[in-house]
């Protein structure tokens with residue numbers, strides 16, 4: 001890995017879907033080893049930002065990943081684990097929990113004839129255990145609850161042993177125990193110098209779970225260390241509201 005202080009940097013990133021300008025002129029850096037949250041209202045372009053960084057959607061502008069600007073597909077394959085938004089996934093895909101988690105190893109298994117090694121199997125079992133999925137490993141994924149599916153995807157990402165984990169709303173539909181397992185996992189990643197980038201929908205828990213924050217609304221609103229950018233002004237600009245964030249959090253109102 002190239003020595004650099006940022007996991008991801010984008011410059012002047014712009015994404016269009018036909019006539020729709022989904023993201024315009026985004027400049028940002030995500031520090032290596034951070035737990036970064038991305039927030040913004042529905043349709044703000046959060047998932048689009050992920051897909052543009054990963055090269056899954058065509059964009060204009062430049063991307064740098066772990067200090068690299070060329071052969072990004074290879075860098076991404078080797079160093080990024082991506083968990084898409086659950087609604088973007090075809091859950092009818094015929095596969096068991098074990099098979100999905102083993103897919104996390106495939107990027108690392110080189111050569112046409114190479115089979116999963118004992119080490120691959122051990123890593124998969126460890127990932128299943130971490131996500132409390134051992135008893136479900138033979139189950140087809142279309143027979144799981146939303147929270148169980150989310151745990152399968154996290155387990156697959158764990159098995160991948162990536163440097164950067166990009167998760168699109170990983171807590172959507174999960175119970176409180178699972179939320180804790182996932183967030184403890186991110187803390188563990190940080191202790192290993194790995195980077196987590198998480199699209200997050202619950203503004204109340206931002207300060208608990210993250211140390212870096214990006215506000216998005218069809219472009220960049222603000223980004224920085226959480227203690228500097230978790231402000232009412234940014235909340236109002238990103239969500240087009242005149243609510244006070246402090247009173248809103250204090251009153252325990254539901255997210256808009």
Ligand code: ADP
Pocket residue numbers: 017020022040041042043044045046047048049
């Ligand atoms: P978010 O994840 O913040 O809710 P998205 O990135 O999914 O937002 O979407 C941003 C905007 O781009 C929305 O207006 C959405 O309707 C539009 N969009 C997203 N994906 C596509 C697509 N594949 N084709 C056309 N428009 C899209």
Ligand code: MG
Pocket residue numbers: 046047048085168
């Ligand atoms: Mg989204």
